[in-house]
Amino acid sequence: MSATGGSEMLEAVAIDGPAGSGKSSVARRIAAVRGYLYVDTGAMYRAVALAALRQGIDLESPDAMFALFKNLNIAFDASGERLLLNGEDVSDDIRAPEVARNVKFAARLPAVRSAMAAAQRAMADQRPVVMEGRDIATVVLPGAKWKFFLTARPEVRAHRRHAEMLAAGREASYDTILEDIRRRDESDFQIGPMRKAMDLANNNGGIELVDTSDMTPDEAVHHILDRM
Secondary structure (H helix, E strand, O other): OOOOOOOOOEEEEEEEOOOOOOHHHHHHHHHHHHOOEEEEHHHHHHHHHHHHHHHOOOOOOHHHHHHHHHOOOEEEOOOOOOEEEOOEEOOOHHHOHHHHHHOHHHHOOHHHHHHHHHHHHHHHHHOOEEEEEOOHHHHHOOOEEEEEEEEOOHHHHHHHHHHHHHHOOOOOOHHHHHHHHHHHHHHHHHOOOHHHHHHHHHOOOOOEEEEOOOOOHHHHHHHHHOOO
16 A cells, blocks of 8 residues: 555554654654664754755755755665665764754755655555654654654753763753754744644544653653554
């Protein structure tokens, strides 16, 4: 069955949510348990932002950004864990704060989102996936069998991201991270791609809302697996 048609539900787990909600770690572990491919769609947009920053592209020029995007080869390795940009493993580089602050310039372009969504659907057509991002349940894989929206309080998400960066050996300021998260939330929850998913989750619209603020990673994973 194609991910874009037919009445049969796609053998896929769609997980949406804001930064620091736990969706990446939860999605990765669910994929490992079920033997599905893990796909971090946000990493793909970060790769575009990273390329633009490296090449000095005008981030606020849609034409320049799309021209750059058309010449990029963005792919995951066989495990889905490592992201390759034109053959280079940039899995660590895309996590830099500067990339996080500028990923919106890639993610908000309709032409880029359309092309990315098509590539992501192709992955789901090839094998069962656990796919996480900001518009998976509503745009990329609306036919997914299981759909979840993970969230957590901003302060909790900032602490998680701060700990991740310190563990990775990166200098990080909790206050700066919290400010970045609040800024991204303002955009995402007002006009960004998460708005529709959040509204459906809050109104029993076929996406289950999961607040991970007071959950351990194990609890969040078990909560979702119990519903599959």
